Amino acid sequence: MTAVVETEGLTKFYGKRRGLEDLTLEIHPGEVFGYLGPNGAGKTTTIRLLLDVIRPTRGLARVLGADPRDAAIRGRIGYLPGELALEGREKASEYLEFLAGVRGGVAKGRIEALAERLEADLSVRMGQLSKGNKQKVGLIQAFMHEPEFLILDEPTSGLDPLVQQEFLAMVREVRTAGRTVLMSSHVLAEVEHVSDRVGIVRRGRLVAVEDIAALREKAVRKVELHFDAPVPEEAFRDLPGVRELKVEGASLRCTIDGRPDALIKAAARFTVVHMVSAEPDLEEIFLTYYSEDVHHAPVGA
């Protein structure tokens, strides 16, 4: 099976400023690929290169087996821009019909069904849509022609939590149907529940591609344990993966790299009354990758 996205040394400079450098990446058919990175890291640059909105400085990209310049393949892609601009006096429904027409039509009732699902009001003029409603219109146009490949740039921005859940359900349905999704985000929490793999991009470079399960293991987690009586610090010292240990009376704080197994077993000897484990923070994952970069750098130099 040919890859849905295949890039080799894909590089984009805006004048002297680096947008993306040396991206080699493959996205397989049927997977949901989360593309993570802070703002300005090169996510949108990558996406625009795949859609031929901008042209690479060097390197190769193939999308659905074809050159991105081939206009015909864009009919098989659904795209939600990161900064979706919709304006004018045209009604959202008219605009969607226009887009559907250019893409060769969509199934009857499909637009209305999606609008109902996302609770979007399509009778509003585009210039008067709220940010959230704009995003909904953007999602409808991306999903409506049931494309083989969905490219969603920061899809959940501006959506309220209930609509976000509905959107994630739509992404899962697309995956179940065997189609492919590339979605970018700067928040891991937004993509981790639907993604099979994630790529992390930082300062224009892809620093890691992991599957979600592996990424979770690498994640640094803050953990807090409260006991019914003061505990001795020695019982928790030098446990594998436990760092920044701080024991104060009956409470313990630390961070964990990877599995919490050793900490849990050590804590099991005492009576645990309360436990808090924060979701791993993406920024901390970035920092792990970043510090790895720093460690490796002198060796190469």
Next chain:
Amino acid sequence: MPLLVRKTLRDYRRALIGWTIGICLFSGMYTSFFPQMRENPDFYSQAALAKYPDGVRKLMGGLENITSGTGFLQAVVYQLFVPLLFTMCAVVLANRALAAPEESGTLELTLTLPVDRKRLVLERFAGLAVALLVVAVVSLAVLAILGSAVGLDVSFDRILAAHTGLYLLVLLFGTLALAVGAATGKKALAMSVAGAYAVVGYVVNALSADVEVMKWLNVFSPFHYYSEGNPLVNGFPIGDYLVLLAATAVLTLTAVLSFDRRDVGV
């Protein structure tokens, strides 16, 4: 009609109605002054000569024979104000084809449709050409009807010839704005380039009879090909109009090729 052309026209609709009304009102209002002018030929030609200093009068095309139907139509409609207004309309609409949507960000989604970039530019150009044609046809009809009502006594085929030139002239300036917008994505730049070319082209043409340098430069002025043949008197100056058309074709090609090879929206 292709979907993108239809969509372009739909987007133009309100602006188009406004410009059409404006241009028709303007040329219609001036045309309706003609009976007064005809009643008092001596007074008005004296007034025209007295009111403007020599240089200004040259810039306004001489203002000779202002009391004959042909001279009057030339002076009040085809000489300066209507071409100016219509050119503004063309440049504003042309900017809405590529540069304005690029600056506002709406072009990005359009580009990701399964439409070749070359075709996109061509269809946007076609939308512009049709839109300007609508303004031209409506204003031609208004002028012809009003002209015969006030007894201008200029035959329709002469007005048609002059109006065709007007259409080709503004299409050229519109296409120039489209081409600059296609190449750079900057609407202020597109507007300045087209506006400056129109103003300089007009001045060069108006002064070409007296100033030697201007005569040479006049080869590059679209107004030269627009007015040289005096279509209100002589009918279609085919060769001159073909030059305007050829320049438009070259600019369209430039727009297509330059837009096809650059990054959009960065």
